[in-house]
Amino acid sequence: MRRIGIVGAGQAGLVLAIGLRQRGYDVTVFAERPAGEVRAGRLISNQCLFAPALQRERELGINFWDAEAPPVREVAFAAAGDGSEPSMAWRVGLDRPAQSVDQRVKVSDWLAEFERLGGDLRIRRVAPAELDECAREFELLIVAAGRGSQFDALFPRDDERSPYREPQRAIGILYVTGTLDAVPGLTFGMAPVGECFLLPVLSVHGPVHGIGFFGVPGGPMDVWDEVADVEQHHETARKLLRAHYPWQATLLDDAQPVAPTELLHGRITPVVRHPVGTLPSGTKVLAMGDAAVTNDPVGGQGANMAARAARAYQEAIVDRADRPFDEEFMHDAFARYWHHARHATRFNNDLLAPPPEHVLATLDTAQRVPAVAHRFAHLFENPADYEDWLGNPEAAMRYLREVTAERA
Ligand SMILES: Cc1cc2nc3c(=O)[nH]c(=O)nc-3n(C[C@H](O)[C@H](O)[C@H](O)COP(=O)(O)OP(=O)(O)OC[C@H]3O[C@@H](n4cnc5c(N)ncnc54)[C@H](O)[C@@H]3O)c2cc1C
Known part of the structure; x- marks a missing residue:
């Protein structure tokens, strides 16, 4: 069977790897960390998946958490006004529930599933300079190593598709437990200084809520660089709620941070990359997931897009039958993905600008x-x-x- 290598065991790479393994492909995954370390590690994402992405996992039979994961059945929206009440607010049911299962749970369970299916798992961080050596083993090498600078030179920025050159939000996420059970589904607060999201999550610690603040850089919600631990994060989040989302001022008063590891701070520059990279030997490699298209998490699109990428790339690989995985194939695989991803990217990028x-x-x-x-x-x-x-x-x-x- 055809030999395929995937660098990176995340939402994109692992779903593709498992899907291909189920079709009998000979798949090797290079994972930075073993399952136990991923599960015990720091928070990765807030990962709210909507129905079409969940559907992909269900088709593959890797939706292991449906019975335990709290369903996200509705979206509640509110925008800040002049006083303590929102200037507008509404809530509405989702036709099919969304779901957020901690990526540490998913990745660790999927690594085990990949091995159970006979996949070749290698725990190894592959440096860009080592890709040529790796690629020699495979007919196709895919880089699904997430966002970050390590493979940027291989997959340069696509200027026409990338309107931003700087991060557009300062992000702070905290997992909490407490009195939030009455909060329905995905709660989305909008203010001139940035956004606030709250949603139920099945985390490595069981059911929790994830609360995320997305502050406009340089503004009053750009505060996370100074925050060192969960207690300080919790206090800062309460202050932000009182100052900018006063209708939710007491939301976190009776909540507690889940554990010292359960916070995440960062800034992400949205970027679309040229997806086909050329190694020093001339071998071509294909980017996938965040390594190809990174969005700010404000619109909750990245993990959903990764699931779409897994489907599009698998279909392209299967349709290729026994013809070579050449540059033309790689552009075709990415084009199948971009057919969807361009919409998610535009929607997400527009959310970062003041609403017209x-x-x-x-x-x-x-x-x-x-x-x-x-x-x-x-x-x-x-x-x-x-x-x-x-x-x-x-x-x-x-x-x-x-x-x-x-x-x-
Ligand atoms: C704060 C935050 C909140 C988010 N919320 C949402 C949300 O609600 N909904 C949503 O859809 N998306 C959300 N996202 C985005 C989502 O998490 C990502 O888009 C998604 O995880 C991308 O999947 P990926 O597989 O491409 O990359 P990753 O999940 O980053 O996986 C890449 C993997 O590659 C490994 N790796 C890296 N380098 C190497 C190497 N050199 N060798 C071997 N392995 C390597 C990494 O360890 C990692 O396991 C959020 C992101 C953040 C940061």
Whole structure:
């Protein structure tokens, strides 16, 4: 069977590896850390997966946590106003629940599953200079090593598809337990200084809530560089809620940080890369997941896109039959993925800019017209709806006129 190597055991690489192994491909995964270390390690993501990405895991039979993971059944939105009440607020059910299972849980369980399926797992951090040596063993080598600088030179920035050159948010995530059980689904707070998200998560510590603040750099929510531990993070988060999301001022008062490791601070520059890299020998390698397209996590798209990438790349590999995995194949595989990822990327990038009039009008109308709230909430699972709707101010305003006329 054809020999495929994958550098990086994350949401993208492992789902592809397991899918290919199930089809009988000879797959090797290079993982930085063994399962036990991943599970005991620091927080990686907030990883809310929506229905289409969950569907991929269910098709492969690797949705091991459906019985335990708290379902995310609705989206509750609120925007800051002048006083203590939000200027607008609505909530709406998701047609199919979303779910956040800690990536430390997923990756460690999937590493075991990959080995159970006879996959070749090698615990090894592959340096860029070692890729040529690795590539010699395989007909196709895929780099799914996540975001970061190590493979940037191999997959240069695609300027036309990358509007930002700097991080657009200062991110702080904390996992807490306590009195948040009544908080429904995914709670999304919007303020001029940034966003706040709260959602239930099945973590390595069992059911918890993840609360994330996404502050505009240089603004009053750009505070995480100074925060050293979970207690300080918890106190800072409470202050941010009181100052910028006052309708949720007491949300964390009776909550406790889950453990000293359960926090995450960072800044991410959104970037789309040229997906085909050339090694010194001339061998081509293909980027996948965050290594190819990194988005700011504000729109919750990255892990969802990684699942889509796993599907698109697997289909491209299977369709290739026994023809070579050459450069043309690699561009075709990425194009299949980009067909979806371009929508998620545009939606996500636009969320980072101050909302224009037509988006504010839409969020406002969503309070009175449930169909508008429903459509907005489902952008997270179906960002392809964005381009011809909120991505086009005239179309967005026309839609609002139509839905409000229908109700008159
Ligand atoms: C704070 C935060 C919140 C987020 N929230 C969401 C969300 O709600 N919804 C969503 O969809 N997405 C979210 N994301 C994004 C999501 O986590 C990523 O987009 C997704 O994990 C990308 O998957 P990946 O497999 O490409 O990369 P990764 O998950 O980063 O996996 C890459 C793997 O490669 C390994 N690796 C790295 N270098 C090497 C090497 N040289 N050799 C071998 N192995 C290597 C790493 O150890 C890692 O295991 C969030 C991200 C962050 C930071």
